[in-house]
Amino acid sequence: MTIPNMNYSDLKDSYLFHDIGERVSRYQKEHPGIKIYRMGVGDVTLPLCDAVIKAMHDAVDEQADISTFHGYMPECGLPSFREKASLHYASRGTEISPDEVFVSPGASDDLGAIMDLFDSRNSVLVMEPAYPAYVDTNIMIGRRIVHMPAGEFNGFTPLPDPSLRTELIYICSPNNPTGAVFDRDQLKKWVDFANENGSVIIFDAAYEAYIEDPSVPHSIYEIDGAKDCAIEICSFSKTAGFTGTRLGYTVIPKELKRYGMDLNAMWVRNRTTKSNGVSYIIQKSGEAVFTEEGQRQINENIRYYKENGRSFMKVLDDLGVRYYGGKNAPYIWMKCPGELNSWDFFDLLLNEIQVIGTPGVGFGSCGEGFIRFSTFANSSDTAEAAERISSLLRRF
Secondary structure, eight states: OOOOOGGGGGSOSSOHHHHHHHHHHHHHHHSTTOOOEEOSSOOOOSOOOHHHHHHHHHHHHHHTSTTTOOOSOOTTOOHHHHHHHHHHHHHTTOOOOGGGEEEESOHHHHHHHGGGGSOTTOOEEEEESOOHHHHHHHHHHTOOEEEEEOSGGGTTOOOOOTTOOOSEEEEESSOTTTOOOOOHHHHHHHHHHHHHHTOEEEEEOTTGGGOOOTTSOSSGGGSTTGGGTEEEEEESHHHHSTTTTOOEEEEOOTTOEETTEEHHHHHHHHHHHHOOOSOHHHHHHHHGGGSHHHHHHHHHHHHHHHHHHHHHHHHHHHHTOOEEESSSSSEEEEEOSTTOOHHHHHHHIIIIIOEEOEEGGGGOGGGTTEEEEESOSOHHHHHHHHHHHHHHHTTO
């Protein structure tokens, strides 16, 4: 009889966002026609920018002409895309060669797939609250997970603890869900810690485009020594609205080696074995993001979402509510009022004012007592949701 991967039995019964969807569906069936204000799941609402759409149409037209048709893509990515990503790093003063850039169908895919590079006997450090996939991916592999608490006591940006040594370390900055960011000094401590212990950092940079504080690095490779210990995973989802078209890239420096094994070369072997590459049309669309016009247009969209955050935070500030994030990230991490736990407050928001947030406990036990709001809704819905929340919180 075939033996399944028994590690799956150690997973929670259902995924956080599935649970949210079920509760919302039940509410809608019981209250047909009532508008829901979705401030929970971090999906964008603005369309792809004009530069991207033009590049997409051009690529589609190429596929309609036998002289310009493209079949299978290079598994590691189009050379032209990899070159443009390299130049994008150079524009910020960071040297990354094109063959250290690997095109992916989004950060979520590579956050899981990249674990193929590491033996299941490695342990992994997850700072919680954390994106649930960090934990679930490693449970599926059977790795030992060390949960490092992050909270108000350390500003949700914990520093290395010598008693918690692991071979793999997840860092997400700006953080999902808390919106907290690691400054240069803090990241330097993590890089030094990883190099001292031979660990590898998996640096999730999905939200770097939202950083406005100059003391906060956009890339871990801005830190000396990071090329010896870090893999950086980047996304076009929140940066350029590719949540539905799926595109990102992962950087693995050639300096990154363990036990005589070259992790860059290993990932080339992995991709050429397990992938047929990302769609030509999508990659050519993504190249437009790196152009001067593309950067201008996506930054207009990012400003729109950040303005949502500012208007939302103003309401909370006026009420004296404790929260984190919002400034350098598209998420606001709010303390639940009174003695309410995360799911109780979620239900109160849904049933009383028809606003959806994401229960903090879904990101780990350290998230209990908090709720996450995203700033990706349209501006009118964000304003209405903020007013409704203000009215609700005034009861406490």
